[in-house]
Amino acid sequence: GAGVSQSPRYKVAKRGQDVALRCDPISGHVSLFWYQQALGQGPEFLTYFQNEAQLDKSGLPSDRFFAERPEGSVSTLKIQRTQQEDSAVYLCASSLVGSSTDTQYFGPGTRLTVL
Amino acid sequence: AQTVTQSQPEMSVQEAETVTLSCTYDTSESDYYLFWYKQPPSRQMILVIRQEAYKQQNATENRFSVNFQKAAKSFSLKISDSQLGDAAMYFCAYRGLFQGAQKLVFGQGTRLTINP
Numbered sequence: 001g002a003g004v005s006q007s008p009r010y011k012v013a014k015r016g017q018d019v020a021l022r023c024d025p026i027s028g029h030v031s032l033f034w035y036q037q038a039l040g041q042g043p044e045f046l047t048y049f050q051n052e053a054q055l056d057k058s059g060l061p062s063d064r065f066f067a068e069r070p071e072g073s074v075s076t077l078k079i080q081r082t083q084q085e086d087s088a089v090y091l092c093a094s095s096l097v098g099s100s101t102d103t104q105y106f107g108p109g110t111r112l113t114v115l
Numbered sequence: 116a117q118t119v120t121q122s123q124p125e126m127s128v129q130e131a132e133t134v135t136l137s138c139t140y141d142t143s144e145s146d147y148y149l150f151w152y153k154q155p156p157s158r159q160m161i162l163v164i165r166q167e168a169y170k171q172q173n174a175t176e177n178r179f180s181v182n183f184q185k186a187a188k189s190f191s192l193k194i195s196d197s198q199l200g201d202a203a204m205y206f207c208a209y210r211g212l213f214q215g216a217q218k219l220v221f222g223q224g225t226r227l228t229i230n231p
Contacts, residue, residue: 089158
């Protein structure tokens with residue numbers, strides 16, 4: 001496909017479970033971003049990769065959140081010991097290069113519900 | 116830190132009419148980018164229009180245009196000839212210009228309803 005894809009689209013987890021969310025960026029895109037969007041709110045930045053390097057993780061809310069992009073393409077956002085406050089839509093975005101002029105293209109998101 | 120504020124949680128407009136969505140922001144930087152994104156119920160965020168702060172001319176994309184007032188730190192979106200497909204959440208976003216300022220900072224969003 002030509003766009004950013006994310007899987008799964010929906011995830012239900014019991015409190016305390018670990019989850020892994022996947023993002024496939026647009027082919028050739030160097031930069032990859034993760035955002036968290038709570039219900040009725042705007043997205044909030046979590047972390048940013050340029051190729052395989054995680055250049056900014058200032059938005060990760062706790063050490064239970066971990067992201068990786070080992071080969072500079074697919075990225076995984078992992079949440080350990082999920083809590084109810086982790087319930088949100090997790091959006092992935094990619095852009096061609098790392099410059100500020102780039103457009104970020106968003107995926108459809110993964111809706112995580114923690115019971 | 117930069118902040119973006121959208122003071123209109125909901126707006127509605129009659130089909131074919133014009134509507135303006137408001138956005139204000141706070142920054143100490145002199146150069147930056149501003150964006151309007153549209154998020155339909157399917158959730159995929161789509162870029163509508165962007166404005167470079169160093170450009171005085173307001174950006175325009177077909178029926179969408181902005182009113183950028185740098186001194187007032189205001190960035191409103193005007194949608195002309197509203198169509199049913201324009202119904203969505205609209206987010207205003209800020210992005211810095213310099214290294215390390217790659218992330219988008221979003222407002223809270225405005226839900227736009229189009230009445231037929």
